[in-house]
Amino acid sequence: MHLRQWQSECVNRALEHFSAKHKHFLCLATPGAGKTIMASEVAVQLLEQDLIDFVLCFSPSINISQGIKQTFSKRLECRFDGVIGAVGCSYTYQSMLSFKEDFWQLLKQNRVLVIFDEIHHCSGSSLEDANAWGEEILLNIQSQAEYTLALTGTPWRSDQAPIALSRYTDPDNQIQCDYIYGLREAVADGVCRSPKIVLIDNEKISVTDEENETKTFNCLDALFKGSLVSYQSVIKNDVAIRHALTLATNKLDDIRLHNPNAAGLVVASSIEHAAYILNMLRNEYAQTAEIVTYKEDLPSLKINEFRNSTTNWIVSVGMISEGTDIPRLQVCCHLSRVKTELYFRQVLGRILRVDKATNQDAWLYTFAAPKLVEFANRIAEEIPDVPVVFRESDTVTVSVKLGGSEIIRASSPSQDSHTVRFSTPHITAPKHPLIAGSNNQNLSWPTSPSFEILGGFREKVVSTFNSPF
Numbered sequence: 001m002h003l004r005q006w007q008s009e010c011v012n013r014a015l016e017h018f019s020a021k022h023k024h025f026l027c028l029a030t031p032g033a034g035k036t037i038m039a040s041e042v043a044v045q046l047l048e049q050d051l052i053d054f055v056l057c058f059s060p061s062i063n064i065s066q067g068i069k070q071t072f073s074k075r076l077e078c079r080f081d082g083v084i085g086a087v088g089c090s091y092t093y094q095s096m097l098s099f100k101e102d103f104w105q106l107l108k109q110n111r112v113l114v115i116f117d118e119i120h121h122c123s124g125s126s127l128e129d130a131n132a133w134g135e136e137i138l139l140n141i142q143s144q145a146e147y148t149l150a151l152t153g154t155p156w157r158s159d160q161a162p163i164a165l166s167r168y169t170d171p172d173n174q175i176q177c178d179y180i181y182g183l184r185e186a187v188a189d190g191v192c193r194s195p196k197i198v199l200i201d202n203e204k205i206s207v208t209d210e211e212n213e214t215k216t217f218n219c220l221d222a223l224f225k226g227s228l229v230s231y232q233s234v235i236k237n238d239v240a241i242r243h244a245l246t247l248a249t250n251k252l253d254d255i256r257l258h259n260p261n262a263a264g265l266v267v268a269s270s271i272e273h274a275a276y277i278l279n280m281l282r283n284e285y286a287q288t289a290e291i292v293t294y295k296e297d298l299p300s301l302k303i304n305e306f307r308n309s310t311t312n313w314i315v316s317v318g319m320i321s322e323g324t325d326i327p328r329l330q331v332c333c334h335l336s337r338v339k340t341e342l343y344f345r346q347v348l349g350r351i352l353r354v355d356k357a358t359n360q361d362a363w364l365y366t367f368a369a370p371k372l373v374e375f376a377n378r379i380a381e382e383i384p385d386v387p388v389v390f391r392e393s394d395t396v397t398v399s400v401k402l403g404g405s406e407i408i409r410a411s412s413p414s415q416d417s418h419t420v421r422f423s424t425p426h427i428t429a430p431k432h433p434l435i436a437g438s439n440n441q442n443l444s445w446p447t448s449p450s451f452e453i454l455g456g457f458r459e460k461v462v463s464t465f466n467s468p469f
Contacts, residue, residue, distance in 0.1 A: 001075060004191055006181045007038040013179050014042050014149060018051070024148045024165050026119070029181040031153035031349025032192045036068055039115050039149055040075040046113055047076070047087065052146055053110040055080075055088030058096065059117035063300045063324055065090045068117060093121055096136040107144035114141050116165070119150035120342070123161035134164040153349060158340040183352075192352040193330075193362035197376045197462045200244055201368040204455025205229075218455075220368050229451050231369045235269055235335045239453040240367065241277065242284075244333050247459070248365045249285045252312060252331045259357040263306070264331035266315045267347055271295060274315045277335070281313050289313035292320070320350060327355035334366035344375045368460070376462045 003011070006029070014025045029035050039057075046052045055076075057068045069090040073080040082089030106112060116122065122137055124130025130138055141148065142165060150165050155175050162168060167176040186192035205217045207227045217223040224231065234240050248264055255262045266281075268274035271293050281289040288311045292302045299319055306314045307326045314320065318336075329351050336343070351362040366372050 001037070001041065003037070003041060004034060005189065006185065006191070007034060007041065010038050010179045010181070011041045011045065015045055017178055018046070018147050023145070024142075024150070025178045026150045026152070026155075026166055026176070027179045027181075028152055028155050028177040029179075030183040030186045030192060030352070031346065032352035032354070033153075033181055033186050034191065035151045035153070036071045036117065037075070039117075039151060040072045042149055043072065043088075043113055043115070044075055046147070051111065052113045054106065054112045055115065056106075056112055057088065057090040057115045057117065058093050059090070060093055060121045061319075061324075062092055063303050063319075064117060065092050066300060066304075067325055068115075093133040096140075097132060099136075099140075104140040104144070107141065111146040112144075114145040114148045116148065116150045118152055119165065120152050120154060120157055120163050122164040123157055123159070124164050125162040125166075129161055130164070131161070137164045154342050154345050156342065158342050186352075191354060193354055193360045194463070195348060195352060195362040195364060197348070198247065198363065198365045199368040199373055199376060199460045199462065200240075200247070200365060201458050201460070202240075202453050202455050203458060204453075205451055206454050207449055207451040209449040221370050221373075223451075224370065227451070228449055231339065231367070232269060232337045233451070234367055234369075235337065236273060237451075237453060241280065241335070243457050244335065244365050244367070245277070245280060245285060248331050248333045248363070249281070249287055249312075251361075251363050251365075255330050255359050255361055256312075258359040259328075259330070261310055261328050262330045262357065262359070263311065263326070263328045264313045264333070265320060265326075265329050265350055266313060266333040267320070267336045268315055268317050269335060269337040271317055273335070274317050278315045281315070287312040289315060291315045293317045294319065324350065325353060326350065327353040328357075329353075330359075330362055332364045334364060334372075339369060339371045341371075341375045341378075344372060 010027055010029070014027070017025050027035065027038070029038070043052075043055045047055075055072065057065070057072065059065045059068055069080050072088065072090065076087055079086040080088050080090060107114070116137075122131065122133040124134030124138055127135060127138060148165055150163075152163075155163065155166075155177060157163060163175065168174060169176060183192060187194045201219050203218050205220070205223050206214055207217065207223070207229055208214045209228075215227065217226060220231075220234065223229055223234075245266075248266075252262060252264045266274075266277050268277055274291055274293060278289055278291045281287040290302060290306055290311055290313070292299045292306070292314060293316070296302060303314075303320065303324060303326070307328070314326075320326070332347060332351050334344070334347050336347070348364050351364065354360060
């Protein structure tokens with residue numbers, strides 16, 4: 001098998017680490033870089049050197065587990081399903097909770113390499129601070145495994161808990177990785193796409209409180225600081241959804257002129273939210289689209305079918321957030337209620353996997369909530385030497401139609417702000433039970449106080465990343 005340079009380096013580093021009598025190895029590689037293939041090569045080398053007898057793999061979802069099973073079976077040229085004659089098996093972290101003592105005897109009686117994909121799901125440096133999966137690792141794997149190989153693209157947890165099997169520096173408590181392959185290197189090597197994040201904002205948002213008093217805000221940051229309107233209310237607002245989907249579908253249509261199989265992902269906040277977006281994509285934007293949630297029958301099968309189809313969009317609630325390999329995804333709408341940096345980077349990773357298509361664009365559209373702006377800018381600050389482009393002219397006119405009236409605005413974005421303004425099309429809302437309010441601008445999800453988006457939308461484009469994660 002032909003390995004990328006970073007994969008070969010990491011394999012050699014891991015083998016040297018193990019030969020030096022160190023049992024646990026942590027690899028940090030940016031999402032989409034090919035960690036599973038690298039891990040399978042480590043397993044092959046250890047088996048060929050007769051240093052291990054079996055390989056066990058654990059990952060956070062059935063879909064990822066199945067992908068690991070296929071990759072390892074192909075590389076090892078044998079079954080990888082746990083039956084007689086197989087050299088190993090792939091499981092989910094959840095399955096660890098149901099294993100009996102006879103299963104764990106496998107590690108005590110044999111030399112086993114245990115591989116953990118997205119190890120950050122497992123926390124605990126001791127039983128006192130471990131979660132359920134981390135506890136199983138501490139009790140049954142940490143001391144019993146011959147070697148462990150932990151993989152992650154985001155080496156931290158939102159709850160700040162220590163990651164299982166990891167080492168931290170003292171006193172600054174920084175995680176110590178045995179090999180790091182960052183996004184800057186991956187983009188430079190052509191291993192990952194160079195992504196662009198579009199931060200969507202609005203210049204006039206009207207809020208009416210319970211006492212019928214109205215305030216106007218000129219951006220989302222001011223809205224959240226000066227009112228009780230929540231981020232979740234914005235991502236469920238009809239006007240806001242339409243604008244985000246208009247930008248995203250237009251971009252995907254452009255990409256599909258060169259890559260007919262290119263696809264987009266919408267990360268929704270709930271099953272109801274996903275169903276509403278699916279209806280909009282199909283009926284208003286004439287896009288082919290599918291939905292996958294935990295309530296779907298055989299969601300892994302639907303994801304696999306989408307991977308190999310020509311369907312334009314897949315709308316998901318937490319099912320395609322990390323580890324899922326769909327290289328044809330090139331556009332993403334982040335409309336999830338989750339605003340952690342871990343989740344933000346994992347969602348971005350879904351559109352970074354390079355394929356053989358002519359166009360390798362990767363675009364993420366999301367609203368300019370303060371935390372999301374912070375995450376995007378934190379990554380962008382790491383590449384001061386890379387210019388931001390995509391501005392067609394210095395002056396762009398914004399045309400917004402609302403309730404039959406037309407508002408015309410002109411702006412001259414400064415070179416520092418890198419702001420791009422787009423016209424907002426007037427789309428008549430369908431007769432749909434989730435829509436309520438004047439001008440069909442608000443969904444029936446409760447918001448307190450009520451608000452309307454009346455101004456022109458503006459987008460800041462953050463381009464090309466140089467991140468260690």
